[in-house]
Amino acid sequence: MKDIVSEKEELKVFLDGAFRTMDNVLSQHEAELRDREVGTVNYVGYGIVRVSGLPNIRADEVVLFPGNLQGLVFNIDPEEIGVILLGPSAHLGAGDEVRRTDRILDVPVGEALIGRVVDALGRPLDDQGEIRSVKRFAVEREAPPVMARDPVTVPLQTGIKVIDALFPIGQGQRELIVGDRQTGKTAIALDTIINQADKNVLCIYCTVGKKASDVAKLIADLKQYKTMSYVTVVVATGDEPPGLQFIAPYAATSMAEYFMSTGRDVLIIYDDLTYHARAYRELSLLLRRPPGREAFPGDIFYIHSRLLERSTHLRKEHGGGSLTSLPIVETEAQDISGYIPTNLISITDGQLYLSPRLFQKGILPAVDVGKSVSRVGGKAQLPAYRAVAGDVRISYSQFEELETFSRFGTRLDDATRKVLDRGWRVREILKQPQYQPIPVAEQVAALLAVTSGSYDSVAVDKIRDAEAALRKTMVEKHGDLNARISAGEKLGSADRDILARAATETALSYGKEPESADR
Numbered sequence: 001m002k003d004i005v006s007e008k009e010e011l012k013v014f015l016d017g018a019f020r021t022m023d024n025v026l027s028q029h030e031a032e033l034r035d036r037e038v039g040t041v042n043y044v045g046y047g048i049v050r051v052s053g054l055p056n057i058r059a060d061e062v063v064l065f066p067g068n069l070q071g072l073v074f075n076i077d078p079e080e081i082g083v084i085l086l087g088p089s090a091h092l093g094a095g096d097e098v099r100r101t102d103r104i105l106d107v108p109v110g111e112a113l114i115g116r117v118v119d120a121l122g123r124p125l126d127d128q129g130e131i132r133s134v135k136r137f138a139v140e141r142e143a144p145p146v147m148a149r150d151p152v153t154v155p156l157q158t159g160i161k162v163i164d165a166l167f168p169i170g171q172g173q174r175e176l177i178v179g180d181r182q183t184g185k186t187a188i189a190l191d192t193i194i195n196q197a198d199k200n201v202l203c204i205y206c207t208v209g210k211k212a213s214d215v216a217k218l219i220a221d222l223k224q225y226k227t228m229s230y231v232t233v234v235v236a237t238g239d240e241p242p243g244l245q246f247i248a249p250y251a252a253t254s255m256a257e258y259f260m261s262t263g264r265d266v267l268i269i270y271d272d273l274t275y276h277a278r279a280y281r282e283l284s285l286l287l288r289r290p291p292g293r294e295a296f297p298g299d300i301f302y303i304h305s306r307l308l309e310r311s312t313h314l315r316k317e318h319g320g321g322s323l324t325s326l327p328i329v330e331t332e333a334q335d336i337s338g339y340i341p342t343n344l345i346s347i348t349d350g351q352l353y354l355s356p357r358l359f360q361k362g363i364l365p366a367v368d369v370g371k372s373v374s375r376v377g378g379k380a381q382l383p384a385y386r387a388v389a390g391d392v393r394i395s396y397s398q399f400e401e402l403e404t405f406s407r408f409g410t411r412l413d414d415a416t417r418k419v420l421d422r423g424w425r426v427r428e429i430l431k432q433p434q435y436q437p438i439p440v441a442e443q444v445a446a447l448l449a450v451t452s453g454s455y456d457s458v459a460v461d462k463i464r465d466a467e468a469a470l471r472k473t474m475v476e477k478h479g480d481l482n483a484r485i486s487a488g489e490k491l492g493s494a495d496r497d498i499l500a501r502a503a504t505e506t507a508l509s510y511g512k513e514p515e516s517a518d519r
Contacts, residue, residue: 159437209275399423
């Protein structure tokens with residue numbers, strides 16, 4: 001009898017424990033079900049889906065689809081939600097489940113990204129393993145307030161004479177590079193990156209909409225010139241969904257802002273925002289946003305302004321770093337008055353216009369002096385350069401006006417011929433091969449030689465040789481002067497005499513230009 005009672009008690013204890021365990025499990029599942037919102041895919045398009053359900057969803061929130069596919073909430077309409085997809089969606093179909101994540105889109109940031117090639121979500125595309133980063137920044141971040149910004153006064157040297165002399169760029173500036181396709185826009189960006197090798201400036205190159213083969217060549221060039229130790233490449237090729245192309249510039253800017261917040265100087269290049277605008281137009285039309293001019297939605301200006309306003313030079317109490325941006329935009333048939341180019345011109349602090357006419361003549365870089373401008377100007381030039389650049393700008397502007405006029409007449413007075421002769425030499429000295437950025441002190445010496453008249457006796461086709469000899473002399477014999485110019489010291493009369501003597505010595509090695517030379 002006692003055995004039966006003890007067995008009943010043991011059974012009772014066992015059942016009580018089992019029921020308590022089951023209650024705990026059920027309560028946990030009930031809590032999980034209460035906290036998770038699940039929606040349903042109604043429609044799948046190219047790069048977008050429409051979802052029903054999810055009554056508490058927020059704008060710019062990340063949602064998850066089957067296969068761990070991420071999406072970004074774009075439209076919140078009364079009956080359904082428009083989501084842009086951030087990955088391939090061939091496996092997705094109507095009726096699939098959609099889950100909230102309760103987080104906004106973010107990307108990894110930090111030192112681990114330097115030297116890496118990543119996609120728009122910060123995932124590695126190279127063969128260097130996972131990116132180990134402990135910090136993440138939101139893709140969409142507010143631009144620094146006006147009171148946190150400092151004036152742009154420190155130059156960012158591109159190593160390209162025509163830009164550094166006539167259209168100087170400062171750290172924290174936004175300078176647009178605009179022109180038809182195949183006119184050298186990317187070449188200017190690459191030369192600028194190469195020139196930052198010893199300048200303690202980090203570079204982020206964001207490609208949007210380019211062919212994968214072009215991106216591979218670009219990365220190969222960066223590796224060839226040993227720049228990857230201070231460069232991060234963010235890639236969104238034309239083969240990828242438009243959602244990734246749309247978020248790529250914002251993600252790249254967040255990566256750059258981390259370094260700026262730590263007091264570093266950063267250069268970011270968006271190549272190019274024409275394809276970015278087209279990706280946004282595609283997404284907007286698929287999600288039935290009202291089209292406007294050229295079928296772009298009404299907020300097309302805002303998507304670029306909120307991106308480029310994040311570039312600035314911070315005050316010391318806010319970190320003291322800077323973010324300089326070089327957005328690239330493509331024109332069609334030299335139409336600089338197109339919708340997207342004019343939008344970007346009004347947002348940025350100046351533009352470099354690359355002319356197909358100059359490119360076809362072999363005047364490289366093909367920067368059109370008449371249509372290019374830097375609204376920061378001489379404030380971001382070194383003092384030595386500022387003393388020389390004014391003469392270059394004046395003489396070159398006079399030359400361009402007279403060159404066209406001179407073609408209509410055969411007789412020219414001595415003053416006009418002198419201006420033309422000087423202008424041809426200035427144009428020749430401003431020519432520069434790709435991947436050969438020039439240090440600022442050597443640029444100053446070459447420009448002073450041609451504007452002061454030291455090279456007036458040098459044949460136009462020998463100017464480049466004389467320039468090379470002068471640069472060699474500056475490196476071998478005047479290293480101290482080079483260092484002082486680079487350090488920001490002004491040119492004294494003694495310094496000008498040194499540069500004049502060096503220019504005269506190199507000019508003596510070359511013959512005079514024949515009177516009947518064909519120009």
